[in-house]
């Protein structure tokens with residue numbers, strides 16, 4: 001039997017047209033690169049709950065996990081990255097485990113020095129940031 005891949009959840013938080021991104025402090029090969037904040041879901045943990053927990057732990061913000069965003073991205077042989085839209089509820093993000101956090105616009109998506117896996121999410125993130133007609 002093949003082992004199940006561990007799910008890494010990442011939150012795509014958009015506020016006032018800007019996307020929340022965070023710069024990794026570790027491991028050495030990813031340190032300094034930017035990602036959507038998140039982490040490994042616990043066994044049996046619902047992914048959206050994992051997004052809510054990780055963003056509370058790592059950034060001290062309250063979000064509500066929502067819909068999947070973009071493709072799933074295989075990370076090595078043991079993990080799979082899935083991004084979820086997350087609605088900001090409260091708190092200003094603080095870099096507790098990251099080097100820094102930033103809010104970026106659509107124009108900065110391509111040139112951000114992303115963690116390699118996250119490049120696969122850029123097109124979907126651009127769509128998420130696209131201004132919409134509102135009722």
Ligand SMILES: Nc1nc2c([nH]c(=O)n2[C@H]2C[C@H](O)[C@@H](COP(=O)(O)OP(=O)(O)OP(=O)(O)O)O2)c(=O)[nH]1
Nearest residue numbers: 008009010035036037038039040075081115117118
């Ligand atoms: N959080 C996050 N991790 C990502 C992204 N892209 C990507 O390749 N990864 C990788 C880096 C790590 O190998 C793994 C997630 O690790 P993590 O360090 O964020 O997980 P965690 O908070 O649960 O921490 P730990 O249990 O490993 O200490 O997924 C991303 O956008 N967000």
